[in-house]
Amino acid sequence: MASEKMTxxxxxxxxxxxxxxxxxxxxxxxxxxxxxxxxxxxxTPKRTVAAAKEVKTGLRxxxxxxxxxxxxxxxxxxxxxxxxxxxxxxxxDDRITINTQTSxxxxxxxxxxxxxxxxxxxxxxxxxxxxxxxxxxxHSWAKHGIVGRGVLVDFVSYAERNNIKYDxxxxxxxxLKVAKQIAEESNxxxxxxxxxxxxxxxxxxxxNASLEAKKEIMHKDPFKYPGFESNFEVLGWLWDxxxxxxxxxxxxxxxxxxxxxxMHQILLSGFGMPIGEMFTLEELAKECEKxxxxxxxxxxxxxxxxxxxxxxxxxxxxx
Numbered sequence: 536m537a538s539e540k541m542t543x544x545x546x547x548x549x550x551x552x553x554x555x556x557x558x559x560x561x562x563x564x565x566x567x568x569x570x571x572x573x574x575x576x577x578x579t580p581k582r583t584v585a586a587a588k589e590v591k592t593g594l595r596x597x598x599x600x601x602x603x604x605x606x607x608x609x610x611x612x613x614x615x616x617x618x619x620x621x622x623x624x625x626x627x628d629d630r631i632t633i634n635t636q637t638s639x640x641x642x643x644x645x646x647x648x649x650x651x652x653x654x655x656x657x658x659x660x661x662x663x664x665x666x667x668x669x670x671x672x673x674h675s676w677a678k679h680g681i682v683g684r685g686v687l688v689d690f691v692s693y694a695e696r697n698n699i700k701y702d703x704x705x706x707x708x709x710x711l712k713v714a715k716q717i718a719e720e721s722n723x724x725x726x727x728x729x730x731x732x733x734x735x736x737x738x739x740x741x742x743n744a745s746l747e748a749k750k751e752i753m754h755k756d757p758f759k760y761p762g763f764e765s766n767f768e769v770l771g772w773l774w775d776x777x778x779x780x781x782x783x784x785x786x787x788x789x790x791x792x793x794x795x796x797x798m799h800q801i802l803l804s805g806f807g808m809p810i811g812e813m814f815t816l817e818e819l820a821k822e823c824e825k826x827x828x829x830x831x832x833x834x835x836x837x838x839x840x841x842x843x844x845x846x847x848x849x850x851x852x853x854x
Contacts, residue, residue, distance in 0.1 A: 561801075561806075577779040605741075614637060615638070616633075639847055640848065645844045672840065673838060686725065687820060688733045689717060703737050762787055783812065788811070811850075
């Protein structure tokens with residue numbers, strides 16, 4: 536079960552790596568070298584109990600984008616296939632074939648390793664590909680789920696209020712100082728164990744785009760989309776604040792191409808921090824605005840697939 540039981544006192548980002556033989560900015564061994572939860576260790580039972588107090592009205596919002604919405608990927612990943620077939624008289628089954636990273640997803644700790652082929656706590660690409668171990672599989676998160684306080688950083692609304700013009704289907708990096716300002720205007724402070732959701736408007740814009748527009752978007756070189764600015768200041772802030780997981784409604788939490796330094800490898804393989812992508816946040820944002828409250832109870836149950844790389848989140852926000 537997730538806990539904050541550490542092998543040593545919690546280090547600052549500037550003190551990473553814990554062992555000079557490990558890749559830069561890694562926290563390997565903080566919760567033991569056999570740990571498979573990474574920053575989900577911040578989701579302690581005590582924090583889960585506190586997060587449950589966020590439920591005030593009982594309104595519930597599914598955060599999974601429809602699986603069929605990512606209907607064009609330019610061949611980069613296969614789109615969903617859905618079959619319905621008759622198993623017997625008036626008895627139907629269906630079969631769904633998906634790439635777990637098409638539509639809403641958690642990037643698991645086997646998704647993106649360092650350039651030397653090492654993943655969180657030293658698992659190697661060779662071990663993953665040769666199926667020598669199930670370590671760091673998505674099943675490790677499914678055992679207890681990802682449950683805690685969710686916070687919505689609603690950049691879409693902020694941009695509208697401040698007359699900031701940007702294309703949600705193109706590159707735009709949301710600065711850390713803006714995220715902090717949005718939190719201040721939303722009357723919440725980031726806390727240890729928070730699950731942070733960033734709204735940029737990508738999923739809604741993509742859903743409403745024409746096929747020709749989708750083709751243009753997906754064939755850009757490099758692929759471009761909005762998200763958080765990517766630099767060591769952000770990485771340090773996420774680590775030092777003890778954020779448990781990050782997610783957004785865009786194809787990657789950091790804006791792409793990276794504004795300074797790609798964060799995926801350090802978040803996943805350095806910190807062991809889940810990255811959620813293409814969450815649908817429109818209805819949640821409307822209710823947050825209505826209630827003037829941008830914090831909520833968040834629950835997610837990834838697929839229980841031993842050795843899995845990624846998973847639809849099966850996520851709910853409960854206000």
